[in-house]
Amino acid sequence: MGLRKKPSPTELPLGFTIDPEPIEETLTSWGGTPLLLQAFRSLGLPRSVGQHVHIKQRDRGYDEASMVESFVVLHALGGDCLDDFARLREEAGLRQMLGHELPSPEAARTFLYQFHDPKLIEEAQQSLLAGQVAYIPDENAALQGLGRVNDDLLREMGRRGTPQKIATVDQDSTIIESHKKEARMSYEGSRGYQPMLAVWAETELVLADEFRDGNVPALQSPLAVAQAAFQALPETVEEYYYRGDSACHEHELIDWLRDEQRVIGPRQKKIGFAISARMSPALSAAVKALPESAWQKWRSSKKEEAEERAWAEVPFVPGEHHEKKDQQPLRYVALRIRSRQGELFADGSAVKHFAVLTNLWDREGQRLLEWHREKAGTIEAIHHILKNELGAGVLPCGRFGANAAWLRLAVLTHNVLTGLKRLALPPEFLSARPKRLRFLIFHTAGRLVEHARQMVLRVATTVERLRMWLQALRDLPLPA
Numbered sequence: 001m002g003l004r005k006k007p008s009p010t011e012l013p014l015g016f017t018i019d020p021e022p023i024e025e026t027l028t029s030w031g032g033t034p035l036l037l038q039a040f041r042s043l044g045l046p047r048s049v050g051q052h053v054h055i056k057q058r059d060r061g062y063d064e065a066s067m068v069e070s071f072v073v074l075h076a077l078g079g080d081c082l083d084d085f086a087r088l089r090e091e092a093g094l095r096q097m098l099g100h101e102l103p104s105p106e107a108a109r110t111f112l113y114q115f116h117d118p119k120l121i122e123e124a125q126q127s128l129l130a131g132q133v134a135y136i137p138d139e140n141a142a143l144q145g146l147g148r149v150n151d152d153l154l155r156e157m158g159r160r161g162t163p164q165k166i167a168t169v170d171q172d173s174t175i176i177e178s179h180k181k182e183a184r185m186s187y188e189g190s191r192g193y194q195p196m197l198a199v200w201a202e203t204e205l206v207l208a209d210e211f212r213d214g215n216v217p218a219l220q221s222p223l224a225v226a227q228a229a230f231q232a233l234p235e236t237v238e239e240y241y242y243r244g245d246s247a248c249h250e251h252e253l254i255d256w257l258r259d260e261q262r263v264i265g266p267r268q269k270k271i272g273f274a275i276s277a278r279m280s281p282a283l284s285a286a287v288k289a290l291p292e293s294a295w296q297k298w299r300s301s302k303k304e305e306a307e308e309r310a311w312a313e314v315p316f317v318p319g320e321h322h323e324k325k326d327q328q329p330l331r332y333v334a335l336r337i338r339s340r341q342g343e344l345f346a347d348g349s350a351v352k353h354f355a356v357l358t359n360l361w362d363r364e365g366q367r368l369l370e371w372h373r374e375k376a377g378t379i380e381a382i383h384h385i386l387k388n389e390l391g392a393g394v395l396p397c398g399r400f401g402a403n404a405a406w407l408r409l410a411v412l413t414h415n416v417l418t419g420l421k422r423l424a425l426p427p428e429f430l431s432a433r434p435k436r437l438r439f440l441i442f443h444t445a446g447r448l449v450e451h452a453r454q455m456v457l458r459v460a461t462t463v464e465r466l467r468m469w470l471q472a473l474r475d476l477p478l479p480a
Contacts, residue, residue, distance in 0.1 A: 025449075026092050029445055029446075030093075030446075031445055031446025032442040032446075033098075034473065035476075036072070036073065036076050036420065037073075037098065038472075039417075039424065042476035045153060047065075049145075052152075054141070054142070054145065062103055067103060068149070068412070069100075070098075070100075070108070071108070071412075072416055075390045076434065079391060080393070080394045082105040089104065112396060112397070112406060115140060115142045115143045115404060116399040116405075120139075120401075123137070123138070134220060135216070139401070143408070146408050147209075149412065150412055153419065157203070158235065158237075159234065160423055164200075164236060167200055167202065167241070168200070169201070169229045171196065171199075172247070172375070173212070173247065174197070174383040175193070177190050178192040180397070182400070184214040184216075185215055193213060194212050194215075195209060196210045197382065198379075199379045201378040203422065204378065207229035207230075207232045211404030222247060223250070226257070227256070230266055230271070231264065233266075239272075240266055240272070244273075249277055273359060276372070282316075283316055283332070286315070287312075288353070294313070296312065296366070298310055298311060307338065309337055311333060311366050312333070312336070313334075316332045328361075330359060331357065331361055332355050333355065335369055336352070338352075356369060385414060386407070386410050386414060392411075420437075424471075424473075424475040441469070445459065446459040
């Protein structure tokens with residue numbers, strides 16, 4: 001007869017009972033939030049909001065800086081809708097750490113509505129040419145002010161820490177699905193919005209954002225976002241680069257990138273760029289006409305690849321846009337992909353061709369293509385973080401300007417968290433995404449007690465981790 005198996009602890013009743021009376025002490029489950037608050041305030045954002053965002057008509061109620069800080073706290077702690085403010089308001093400990101009340105969902109919604117101006121929508125619609133349906137409305141003063149707050153944050157980041165002398169701007173759009181009746185149909189066949197962002201690849205800071213309806217093609221007016229991004233870079237930058245997909249293959253943008261005498265953006269400076277070329281019939285014919293001797297085998301560290309790759313220089317001059325006499329012609333580098341097993345791609349083709357246009361002639365072809373593809377690890381990763389970890393993927397309402405402000409506040413939150421990591425946390429935190437910061441820092445139990453007429457926060461963590469937190473707070477001094 002075998003021994004009776006010891007029961008698993010999971011089969012036993014709970015070893016405790018729950019007191020029906022709520023605890024009277026001031027506790028918090030977000031004991032690591034002071035690091036977030038210190039970063040927000042150390043970067044000078046309260047003062048910047050006060051200078052640029054003017055919404056209040058009367059003295060009573062929340063000031064603009066308290067509202068913006070509240071949205072940053074909501075996004076950083078994992079909230080993804082306005083109703084989540086009700087959950088945050090339940091904790092007296094969080095309120096005491098902030099030093100101000102958190103807004104109710106209704107107050108937060110009213111605040112967002114101030115960034116929407118229906119007159120600007122009407123003006124954009126009336127300016128459409130015959131046959132046009134997609135438009136990008138101007139921003140009202142409040143929304144522009146919120147953008148200037150982010151610009152101030154970027155300048156402060158450039159002033160502190162190790163100066164970044166190289167800036168690579170990656171630009172791309174992303175689709176945020178929405179079932180609200182105001183949302184427009186995107187090219188993917190889903191309803192939603194399609195904002196465009198530009199990211200500083202070396203720092204992962206978002207330089208510029210532009211909210212757009214879902215039916216606005218990414219190819220429409222990408223220049224404004226690029227100009228805003230380069231203008232937002234701090235003065236410490238000495239080398240400028242730009243990467244984009246085929247939506248950025250637009251002549252006004254390319255002309256601006258090539259013009260070192262540009263009025264908006266870095267003057268007397270070259271911007272080295274690589275952009276995915278749209279495969280026009282003429283370019284496709286030029287690529288296919290290349291002799292086999294023109295193709296160079298792709299070097300790979302892997303012993304066996306599922307696909308066979310090769311690259312080649314393409315002698316091509318586009319016919320739809322004339323080169324200026326004093327400009328160096330653009331360079332086209334093609335990539336050819338074949339399946340080793342002889343299988344066809346999803347579209348039925350046996351070979352795929354891609355091309356990149358660039359003004360960088362000194363980079364070897366494969367290295368150029370690899371460098372261009374690195375943007376997928378920056379801009380697309382930031383899109384994912386904003387939509388899935390910082391609340392930007394769940395838009396609060398049908399008002400265009402309010403949704404634009406919601407996205408910009410998520411961008412601001414991302415940049416505050418990036419500032420916290422780069423200025424105050426150990427190097428191993430540089431790659432930590434928001435959910436990782438919540439797990440390791442923000443979601444830490446704490447108790448607020450009064451000691452010697454001062455409020456003291458005691459947190460449930462290790463001595464080593466607490467020392468790291470205290471050092472981080474010292475590394476984030478408040479502005480003078």
